[in-house]
Amino acid sequence: MKRPAVVSLCGALAVCAAFASAPTAWEMTSYRDFLAGRFTGLSLTREGHLTLAPKLETLLEPDQPVIWSLAAAPGGAIYAGTGHRGRVYRIGPDGKSSVYWTADQPEVFALALDRKGALYAATSPNGAIYRIENGKATSYFVPQAKYIWSLAFAPDGSLYAGAGEPGTILRIESAGKGEVYYDTGQTHVTCLALDAEGRLLAGSEPNGLIYRVSAKDKAFVLYDSSLPEIRTLVPAPDGAVYAAALGGSIAQNAIGAAVPGQGAAGGATVSTTTATITVEASADQGGIEIKPKNEAAKPQPPQTAAAAVTSAPPVVEVSGVDKSAIYRINRDNTVDSLWTSKEENVYDLLVSGGQLTFSTDGQGRIYRLSPSRKITLLTETNEGEATRLLDTARGVLAATADSGKLYRLAAGPGESGTYESPVHDANTVARWGRLSWRGKLPDGSGIVFRTRTGNSVRPDRTWSDWSEPLTDPSGSPITSPNARYIEWKALLSRSGAAEPVLESVSVAYLPQNTPPVLRAISVTSQFTAAAAKAASQSSSGGAYSVTVTDTPDAAPATSSGTPAVPVPRAGAEQLLITWQAEDADGDRLVYSLWFRGEDEHEWKLLKSNLSDNSYALDADALADGKYYFRVIASDAPSNPPATARTAELVSSPALIDHTPPVVVPGTPRVTGSHVEIGFEATDATSPIRRCEYALDGGPWVPMDPAEGILDSQHERFLLKLDGLSPGEHLIVLRAIDSANNAGLAKVVLPARESK
Numbered sequence: 001m002k003r004p005a006v007v008s009l010c011g012a013l014a015v016c017a018a019f020a021s022a023p024t025a026w027e028m029t030s031y032r033d034f035l036a037g038r039f040t041g042l043s044l045t046r047e048g049h050l051t052l053a054p055k056l057e058t059l060l061e062p063d064q065p066v067i068w069s070l071a072a073a074p075g076g077a078i079y080a081g082t083g084h085r086g087r088v089y090r091i092g093p094d095g096k097s098s099v100y101w102t103a104d105q106p107e108v109f110a111l112a113l114d115r116k117g118a119l120y121a122a123t124s125p126n127g128a129i130y131r132i133e134n135g136k137a138t139s140y141f142v143p144q145a146k147y148i149w150s151l152a153f154a155p156d157g158s159l160y161a162g163a164g165e166p167g168t169i170l171r172i173e174s175a176g177k178g179e180v181y182y183d184t185g186q187t188h189v190t191c192l193a194l195d196a197e198g199r200l201l202a203g204s205e206p207n208g209l210i211y212r213v214s215a216k217d218k219a220f221v222l223y224d225s226s227l228p229e230i231r232t233l234v235p236a237p238d239g240a241v242y243a244a245a246l247g248g249s250i251a252q253n254a255i256g257a258a259v260p261g262q263g264a265a266g267g268a269t270v271s272t273t274t275a276t277i278t279v280e281a282s283a284d285q286g287g288i289e290i291k292p293k294n295e296a297a298k299p300q301p302p303q304t305a306a307a308a309v310t311s312a313p314p315v316v317e318v319s320g321v322d323k324s325a326i327y328r329i330n331r332d333n334t335v336d337s338l339w340t341s342k343e344e345n346v347y348d349l350l351v352s353g354g355q356l357t358f359s360t361d362g363q364g365r366i367y368r369l370s371p372s373r374k375i376t377l378l379t380e381t382n383e384g385e386a387t388r389l390l391d392t393a394r395g396v397l398a399a400t401a402d403s404g405k406l407y408r409l410a411a412g413p414g415e416s417g418t419y420e421s422p423v424h425d426a427n428t429v430a431r432w433g434r435l436s437w438r439g440k441l442p443d444g445s446g447i448v449f450r451t452r453t454g455n456s457v458r459p460d461r462t463w464s465d466w467s468e469p470l471t472d473p474s475g476s477p478i479t480s481p482n483a484r485y486i487e488w489k490a491l492l493s494r495s496g497a498a499e500p501v502l503e504s505v506s507v508a509y510l511p512q513n514t515p516p517v518l519r520a521i522s523v524t525s526q527f528t529a530a531a532a533k534a535a536s537q538s539s540s541g542g543a544y545s546v547t548v549t550d551t552p553d554a555a556p557a558t559s560s561g562t563p564a565v566p567v568p569r570a571g572a573e574q575l576l577i578t579w580q581a582e583d584a585d586g587d588r589l590v591y592s593l594w595f596r597g598e599d600e601h602e603w604k605l606l607k608s609n610l611s612d613n614s615y616a617l618d619a620d621a622l623a624d625g626k627y628y629f630r631v632i633a634s635d636a637p638s639n640p641p642a643t644a645r646t647a648e649l650v651s652s653p654a655l656i657d658h659t660p661p662v663v664v665p666g667t668p669r670v671t672g673s674h675v676e677i678g679f680e681a682t683d684a685t686s687p688i689r690r691c692e693y694a695l696d697g698g699p700w701v702p703m704d705p706a707e708g709i710l711d712s713q714h715e716r717f718l719l720k721l722d723g724l725s726p727g728e729h730l731i732v733l734r735a736i737d738s739a740n741n742a743g744l745a746k747v748v749l750p751a752r753e754s755k
Helices: 031-035 529-540
Strands: 005-008 011-014 024-028 038-040 042-044 050-052 054-060 066-072 078-083 087-091 097-102 107-113 119-124 128-133 136-141 147-153 159-174 177-194 200-205 209-215 218-224 229-235 241-246 277-282 287-292 324-329 335-341 346-352 355-360 365-369 375-380 385-392 395-401 406-413 416-420 424-440 445-454 483-494 501-511 517-528 572-582 590-597 604-610 614-618 625-634 646-650 654-656 662-665 669-671 674-682 688-695 714-721 729-737 742-749
Touching: 024 031, 031 042, 038 042, 038 375, 042 416, 050 416, 050 483, 054 087, 054 375, 066 385, 066 395, 087 107, 097 128, 107 159, 119 147, 119 159, 128 147, 128 159, 136 159, 159 200, 177 209, 177 218, 177 229, 209 229, 218 324, 229 346, 241 346, 324 346, 324 355, 335 355, 335 365, 355 385, 365 385, 424 445, 445 501, 483 501, 517 625, 517 646, 572 590, 572 625, 604 614, 662 729, 674 729, 674 742, 688 714, 714 729
Parallel strands: 005 024, 066 107, 107 147, 147 177, 346 385, 662 742
Antiparallel strands: 005 011, 024 501, 038 416, 042 050, 042 375, 050 501, 054 406, 066 078, 078 087, 078 107, 087 097, 107 119, 119 128, 128 136, 147 159, 159 177, 177 200, 200 209, 200 229, 209 218, 229 241, 241 324, 277 287, 324 335, 346 355, 355 365, 365 375, 385 395, 395 406, 416 483, 424 483, 424 501, 445 483, 517 572, 572 614, 590 604, 590 625, 625 646, 625 654, 662 674, 669 674, 674 714, 688 729, 729 742
């Protein structure tokens, strides 16, 4: 069973306790905790508080997968360019919408209005610019470029166009009259804008460069981003420039009919040139830095629209790096990084009243960043991407992809909103306790919770239905079935001006206690000098020592003669039984150790209440034979008796062999300097594993048995020695069994006369 803990989506904080009977609490309290859920009509402040979001009104819902571009006319009408059927819609001041124009090409990436209110639309691929009045279009300019990403009118009435393949900036003075104003050498010029002084700004891909173009063929790089694509440029009244960059995830997913470095919303996509990225370790930042290759793209001849439609390439994620960023380039050309994300791509920016509003592909989210850099998740459209933002007198407009829609954010909050939490994994089937929450609930407002549970990772039809409402802030019992996974949702509502605020939510539960797991048991022998000393003291009643000196004087005689001094062994043998155990819940374990002989039926307890994973046993306590050892592990110290679990494991048979082999030599046969000695070695318990001899205290010399292989408990040997010198010799024979017991015998060859 798990110890009491507070489990946050940002991490797990384990609170140590002596017992694990108390429930675990899954708490959501911070901005990051709540950001992992799903929002509908709710905002999330930097402090991690859920509030009612600005009301989201649907202005346009065409039968198109994506809205690429927006433009506002002076009279209050809004134009929207779409893909992949190349339509331009007009939404009148009264909110009524209609198809204003249909292009020959599938994508309308850019729209712009001149001083007279005429609409200009750029189509792709095989880019062309059209002038549209009263729904009728005339060809205005056809550049030698495959894509046209952006349009911007200069104060003098000339039209600038940002093109792709090749990445050039075009300046168009009138119908059919235009030129390449600046060739960036990049693959795409992705965005254009004019700063407060009327100077042209441009962003590029794949090297993420921001240019300030002051004249034909003359430009200055304001910033070289580490991300491949500059998506949007927004000049501020104070002379600063805000930029959105993306591409840390080179993902051909989402809206990429032809957005550089992006992928398609819907089925078919328009293929584009992909940035080449080198990922290198950065010693300064301690992470990974993306460095695009500086390779100028070569212009390519236009292709037909049919040839440009291909299936989306596979997604390639670069982990551990930023996917997108927002920069502020100050008047003195210094650059501040205002926001970065490793999860979301930023698509568009708005600057108004000192606040920055931006949109991303995280469920079509719209964020607001204050001058003090406090971020608020303003609302979530629950679409794949929020592609464009437009500030109007009646509120901010947001265009989306995945399902092409146009929304307007009202000035005031909506009347209700819901939040669905991420799924929480209890790691095992859990018994649910109470759901409690903290927040502000003024009169006329309400906060209601529901829960559902299941045993599959993602909620599906096998999950339980949403529960009945839970309303008690101090804790409402959760009635959903016991299961491994749980999810909750909250409904915030108001009937007046007062708004509810949800600050934190806690779900208490008791996970099912999982039993311990025993992995292995091993039995080894060891010798300890301390044990030998203890054995010696217990047997003789005290320790003694013998000193031998080299002196010509004879030692004084005693009545009993000179005693033989025994040489003690280096240590006493012990059996060390060790085992490996673990508990998934982190519970404290205790063990009991049992044994039985091979021919025995009942287990005998060696030791109980062991906290260590080993036990040393005097080897002499067990006679020769095969034994089994059983370990029982229990998590009782961390659980009540009724829920404590155990596990057991039995070892492989362990052969205990204390008795050395018996070596029986035969009568030596001496012929001159040649000697043959036959002998037998027999062990009662284990096979003979080695046999050797030593001559006159010399080194041990291995011997082979008469049959050529050591494979039994009884072996015969024949020792042959040649060239022995005259005189007496001592031959010691040693046989060693599989338990490393050594049996010895000696043969004394009497002295022979030299010839």
